[in-house]
Amino acid sequence: MSAVVDMMAARFGAKDGALAATTSVDTPLVEFRDVSKTYDGRSLAVAKMDCSVRRGEFLTFLGPSGSGKTTSLMMLAGFEAPTSGDILINGKSIVHTPPYRRNMGVVFQNYALFPHMTVAENIAFPLRARRQPRASIQGRVEHVLRLVRLAGRDDRRPTELSGGEQQRVALARALVFSPDVILMDEPLGALDRQLRERLQIEIKEIQRQLELTVIYVTHDQTEALAMSDQIAVFNNGAIQQRATPQTLYEEPCNAFVAQFIGENNSLNGVVSENDGMYCTVRTDGGRSMRGRLVGEARPGARVTVTVRPERIALWVAGDSNSNTFSARVREATYLGDHMRLRMRLDGDGDAIVKLPIATASSNLAVGQEMSLTFNADACRVFSGPKSAPRDTEKTTEP
Ligand code: ADP
Numbered sequence: 001m002s003a004v005v006d007m008m009a010a011r012f013g014a015k016d017g018a019l020a021a022t023t024s025v026d027t028p029l030v031e032f033r034d035v036s037k038t039y040d041g042r043s044l045a046v047a048k049m050d051c052s053v054r055r056g057e058f059l060t061f062l063g064p065s066g067s068g069k070t071t072s073l074m075m076l077a078g079f080e081a082p083t084s085g086d087i088l089i090n091g092k093s094i095v096h097t098p099p100y101r102r103n104m105g106v107v108f109q110n111y112a113l114f115p116h117m118t119v120a121e122n123i124a125f126p127l128r129a130r131r132q133p134r135a136s137i138q139g140r141v142e143h144v145l146r147l148v149r150l151a152g153r154d155d156r157r158p159t160e161l162s163g164g165e166q167q168r169v170a171l172a173r174a175l176v177f178s179p180d181v182i183l184m185d186e187p188l189g190a191l192d193r194q195l196r197e198r199l200q201i202e203i204k205e206i207q208r209q210l211e212l213t214v215i216y217v218t219h220d221q222t223e224a225l226a227m228s229d230q231i232a233v234f235n236n237g238a239i240q241q242r243a244t245p246q247t248l249y250e251e252p253c254n255a256f257v258a259q260f261i262g263e264n265n266s267l268n269g270v271v272s273e274n275d276g277m278y279c280t281v282r283t284d285g286g287r288s289m290r291g292r293l294v295g296e297a298r299p300g301a302r303v304t305v306t307v308r309p310e311r312i313a314l315w316v317a318g319d320s321n322s323n324t325f326s327a328r329v330r331e332a333t334y335l336g337d338h339m340r341l342r343m344r345l346d347g348d349g350d351a352i353v354k355l356p357i358a359t360a361s362s363n364l365a366v367g368q369e370m371s372l373t374f375n376a377d378a379c380r381v382f383s384g385p386k387s388a389p390r391d392t393e394k395t396t397e398p
């Protein structure tokens with residue numbers, strides 16, 4: 001904890017550290033170029049990362065624990081150095097620029113507020129470090145206190161604040177000196193769900209209002225989908241796909257993204273027929289499924305087939321079109337707006353089905369035999385073995 005405070009103190013020790021903004025509107029504000037990082041000289045924490053961020057954009061680094069999100073953010077902030085590659089701000093390399101001259105506001109999960117200072121003193125700190133005139137400091141502090149809805153709390157000490165309030169102070173301190181970029185690493189990770197959802201909305205509002213450029217790290221896909229303009233999905237130190245929330249959900253580029261964003265059923269099989277756009281797959285359980293091909297897969301290739309739980313419809317067993325399979329209800333859970341069903345597909349594991357409550361028959365019973373069906377357009381076929389866990393439940397950080 002004190003190491004973090006030292007680090008914060010180091011970065012706020014800036015003297016007019018802003019990097020000159022002398023570039024055209026087309027230049028990305030932030031750019032990672034072929035950046036790799038190894039800590040131990042053997043494995044890559046970040047591998048050949050290319051990523052650019054436009055001014056005013058809210059970009060989220062999303063991925064499982066250990067996928068390289070924090071390392072990427074730390075390299076941008078200047079607390080870690082890339083092993084190779086370049087990082088640019090406004091088109092200029094900053095890899096040799098010390099952290100306090102990069103003009104970035106940083107918010108971490110562990111608050112790292114200065115415990116001996118009041119709220120107002122904490123927030124004023126970056127301005128004092130920049131030797132701003134005393135008169136302007138008070139006005140700025142009051143302004144950001146209102147922005148994060150903490151007006152009137154200026155005399156409190158961090159220990160007298162709730163977790164959510166402490167994070168608001170940390171945000172205010174990151175905003176107060178009008179940095180080029182705000183970096184946030186799991187800033188809401190320690191808060192309970194309701195507070196987290198409220199602060200997600202507030203952070204998003206402030207970002208829009210001030211047209212801030214934010215790079216936000218989370219392992220929580222709901223948070224990422226709710227807040228981001230763009231999401232970069234990380235796995236094994238590499239960005240798998242960078243797109244809008246909707247595109248990631250609707251058009252995942254590989255089986256990892258398909259599994260990691262939202263919920264997905266996933267089966268293994270071998271391509272039996274491929275017409276370029278669609279292909280037919282013989283699953284390990286002997287079923288024949290038709291789906292849209294993503295990437296390349298020749299007949300004989302091993303593939304992963306995915307279909308979203310909400311894209312599956314059910315009816316009483318009997319019919320047999322293509323992509324229609326009989327399955328037995330193993331578990332039926334009432335969730336208010338929908339029924340969540342776990343269906344047994346012998347030889348292909350379980351499939352999760354989400355049924356809107358309005359269409360769910362009230363006599364759905366465990367053990368019942370039903371037909372499930374889905375459109376070939378709702379079904380995706382990805383080459384290669386899938387890299388995410390077979391279980392539809394996602395693993396999350398502790
Ligand atoms: P994330 O933030 O996505 O959880 P990290 O960037 O923290 O991932 O970690 C990426 C990889 O680098 C992991 O394998 C992790 O163990 C390793 N790593 C992170 N920080 C250090 C460090 N200071 N020293 C050695 N290895 C590290």
Ligand code: MG
Nearest residue numbers: 066069070071
């Ligand atoms: Mg991390």
